[in-house]
Amino acid sequence: xxxxxxxxxxxxxxxxxxxxxxxxxxxxxxxxxxxxxxxxxxxxxxxxxxxxxxxxxxxxxxxxxxxxxxxxxxxxxxxxxxxxxxxxxxxxxxxxxxxxxxxxxxxxxxxxxxxxxxxxxxxxxxxxxxxxxxxxxxxxxxxxxxxxxxxxxxxxxxxxxxxxxxxxx
Amino acid sequence: xxxxxxxxxxxxxxxxxxxxxxxxxxxxxxxxxxxxxxxxxxxxxxxxxxxxxxxxxxxxxxxxxxxxxxxxxxxxxxxxxxxxxxxxxxxxxxxxxxxxxxxxxxxxxxxxxxxxxxxxxxxxxxxxxxxxxxxxxxxxxxxxxxxxxxxxxxxxxxxxxxxxxxxxx
Amino acid sequence: xxxxxxxxxxxxxxxxxxxxxxxxxxxxxxxxxxxxxxxxxxxxxxxxxxxxxxxxxxxxxxxxxxxxxxxxxxxxxxxxxxxxxxxxxxxxxxxxxxxxxxxxxxxxxxxxxxxxxxxxxxxxxxxxxxxxxxxxxxxxxxxxxxxxxxxxxxxxxxxxxxxxxxxxx
Numbered sequence: 383x384x385x386x387x388x389x390x391x392x393x394x395x396x397x398x399x400x401x402x403x404x405x406x407x408x409x410x411x412x413x414x415x416x417x418x419x420x421x422x423x424x425x426x427x428x429x430x431x432x433x434x435x436x437x438x439x440x441x442x443x444x445x446x447x448x449x450x451x452x453x454x455x456x457x458x459x460x461x462x463x464x465x466x467x468x469x470x471x472x473x474x475x476x477x478x479x480x481x482x483x484x485x486x487x488x489x490x491x492x493x494x495x496x497x498x499x500x501x502x503x504x505x506x507x508x509x510x511x512x513x514x515x516x517x518x519x520x521x522x523x524x525x526x527x528x529x530x531x532x533x534x535x536x537x538x539x540x541x542x543x544x545x546x547x548x549x550x551x
Numbered sequence: 552x553x554x555x556x557x558x559x560x561x562x563x564x565x566x567x568x569x570x571x572x573x574x575x576x577x578x579x580x581x582x583x584x585x586x587x588x589x590x591x592x593x594x595x596x597x598x599x600x601x602x603x604x605x606x607x608x609x610x611x612x613x614x615x616x617x618x619x620x621x622x623x624x625x626x627x628x629x630x631x632x633x634x635x636x637x638x639x640x641x642x643x644x645x646x647x648x649x650x651x652x653x654x655x656x657x658x659x660x661x662x663x664x665x666x667x668x669x670x671x672x673x674x675x676x677x678x679x680x681x682x683x684x685x686x687x688x689x690x691x692x693x694x695x696x697x698x699x700x701x702x703x704x705x706x707x708x709x710x711x712x713x714x715x716x717x718x719x720x
Numbered sequence: 721x722x723x724x725x726x727x728x729x730x731x732x733x734x735x736x737x738x739x740x741x742x743x744x745x746x747x748x749x750x751x752x753x754x755x756x757x758x759x760x761x762x763x764x765x766x767x768x769x770x771x772x773x774x775x776x777x778x779x780x781x782x783x784x785x786x787x788x789x790x791x792x793x794x795x796x797x798x799x800x801x802x803x804x805x806x807x808x809x810x811x812x813x814x815x816x817x818x819x820x821x822x823x824x825x826x827x828x829x830x831x832x833x834x835x836x837x838x839x840x841x842x843x844x845x846x847x848x849x850x851x852x853x854x855x856x857x858x859x860x861x862x863x864x865x866x867x868x869x870x871x872x873x874x875x876x877x878x879x880x881x882x883x884x885x886x887x888x889x
Binding site for chain 2: 425
């Protein structure tokens, strides 16, 4: 076990969150092993099937934010397990519809494997902890500009991607 | 001061959160020094007394989730201080009862000491920042299965524990 | 790129959060480069101007808590970009006034530069994701003492500062 392994495992979880929130489906697929499997509320199947399922569902929302905190992993050779706490805020239009305006508390319970390309998720359990109804209370931002600041986007024009290209080329 | 010290201190805070949320009372006790002390809302006393207090109170809830983020520590020889930001979601039945359905924002302000067994909490202040009433809006998950995914549990059959045993033996 | 760079960049983001929440204006200024720039909802200008803007606005609230999670950075020589997910809880009196009782979901999109004094923010975009109205549901804590525990403070008597002085001198 090395610290570098643990760091890479942690960053892989964070890259998953970024990919989901930006609708970067190739980025989502990339965190799973070739034979990766995912178990989510409403879904259980291969990583390929999971991505297809997300491609159908995520566009019905105006946005998602998967904020994660606590992350603990244990590495044993080429196998690892990791637990990550998170909350996922989902918002959509109309803003008073509970099915698309809610926050869920979850834990990612992950079996990681070391592959030639790096640590990948072999099997993920998205464990449900609680769900909170945010209908009528959560709003997506509208309007960019000096007085409003920037909004997050779900495409290649998101502010982080633009900054990365400008700074790192 | 070494990075390894800081990492261990951080992981100790995370292990506390895991232990509380899983009702692992021995795990809670283990993060404190033998002479550890805790100050919480509604409690102030030794680590042993704190665990006894939790054993009485936590079962009245259906679940808790202590999600922590910001963590900064400073190490000086065998002493350290650490500050950790977190939110604790509490949910229970009936779901419209405010006393058991609320979220609190807190900071753990910790005095850590190096012991032969590793870094331990000598004194913890759970500093209150805000409390939000979630009555009638938060729901615990019900029903496992392929269409629902897995729920978190507060015992040895929690999905993370089962995965750890399967993968790491 | 080194792990030490990434760690310092991460800690700089955390020190910003601490400084804002404690009304430590010098601490806020210190995370920016001399020629630092900030873009926030309702503000765009130099770091000096940003601090002046906060000095006017923050005292109207009873408190803020900037809890951050996901943090990913990329370093290239003396330049870096970092993305940090967070939620900012704002509370005030009266508790039913939406303008001062809300939670925002954001990402800090930061351009960091290495300076002689360490990594500093050259340009920050506080990207808006969502806003949630907490009017009438969030309460600030009142009353310290053994039965209540400690409240957070926005001055030099905050419990973390007192502990740090006691332990580290």
